Amino acid sequence: MAVLVKYFKLNFLKLLPLLFLFFISLNGNSVIDFKILSINIHYILVYFWVLRKPQALGYGFIFLSGIITDVVIGLPIGVSALALLIIASVAAYVRAVTVRISLINDWISFIPALLLANSIYFTSLYLTSYSFDYLYLLQNSIFTFIFYPVLWLFFNLLLNLMKA
């Protein structure tokens, strides 16, 4: 019985990042807005798990969650999916070139990922004639970057629980 409970617990923990990914997509909570604070937790989630444990989040699932986000929020289908895949690409590249893992390394390498993804996001929306607040996008990038360590610690805890 104890073995069975442990087995289910472990499998549930392994599924948590995926559940969280689809939960925020279906709920349209990719971006958390609180007064001037605006954090894209979708980007942080994808970046962390692709960097640290790519088996936990398949690229196909990331793509699908991006499509769901676009439909729920009302953006042209493919925009968020593309931005998330760019984040995943940078994370996969960083994973391929780095040996030592630390919060500072992850945090700094998150800057190009964020800038590239938001540039692609901006370009896609511009090409599809969508008006949006440029300043908001910049503000969102800054706060997402600042907030990264908080979620890093939380996800790292989850990762350690998975290993235990």
Add this chain to the structure above:
Amino acid sequence: METSRDDFGIAIRSAFLRKDTKQRFSLFALIIISIFLIFFERLEVKFIKYFRSAVQDTIYRGSEIASYPFKKFGNSIDFLDDHFNLYKNYKDLREENNYLKTKISTNDFLNLENQQLRKLIDDEINSENNLISFRVMLDKQSPYLNSFIINGGSNKKIKNGMAVLFRNNFIGRIVDVNFFSSRVLLISDLNSRIPVIVEPLGHHAILSGHGTSAPSLEYLPEKHNIKSGNKVYTSGKEGIFSPGIPIGETKLNNNRVEVLIYSDLDQISFVNIDLDLEDKNN
């Protein structure tokens, strides 16, 4: 130098093209598919439209189910909040009631005058019976889009561009129609541009959303005399909306003329659409 370039190439290949042990798709292939999807969005081919509608309808239903517990939780918090503020609400309502009582007599007179004037200019007076109500299925206010989903689509003869009302006030228009659902773009959205008329001066303008609760008037005459409290109505210039649907009141903010919308866009559960208007305009 050569070695470093090789390393870069290997890392790129590894990141984009290689499928890891548990990855079924390569990143490169998925990125190409995403780009194709964005271009497909612009195409108005019937097959793609049907496919898109089916996908969107399915996701909306899924999202509605997924967000149900949170909606209920939010409602419970609102209920508790209302309960604790009962006395204050009662006082506010009493004041509002007194104010409205004094207004009713003035409004009756204005309505009568309005109907007579419309008859004079041979305009059509629309009956309220033509309005059909739809439920708000999903209300996910994104930072980029202020919109929501209603539970009626082409199955209920909804068409793109139709005016959406909350009670009798204009709140937005239909921008995307699926089989069983449609997206309403609210007047507060950055992409919203509505031709309006400001009364009593009769100035024509465009009501532009800014992503906040206060849209503003643009393209006003240079020397306008608009004051705070002037009424804003749809002008019907675009040809789709009926003229004279109330929107809100003006409020001067520095040199900007903002519009305080009559409806609270965060508290909308049901909306009305006049389905006959489209036929009349055609």
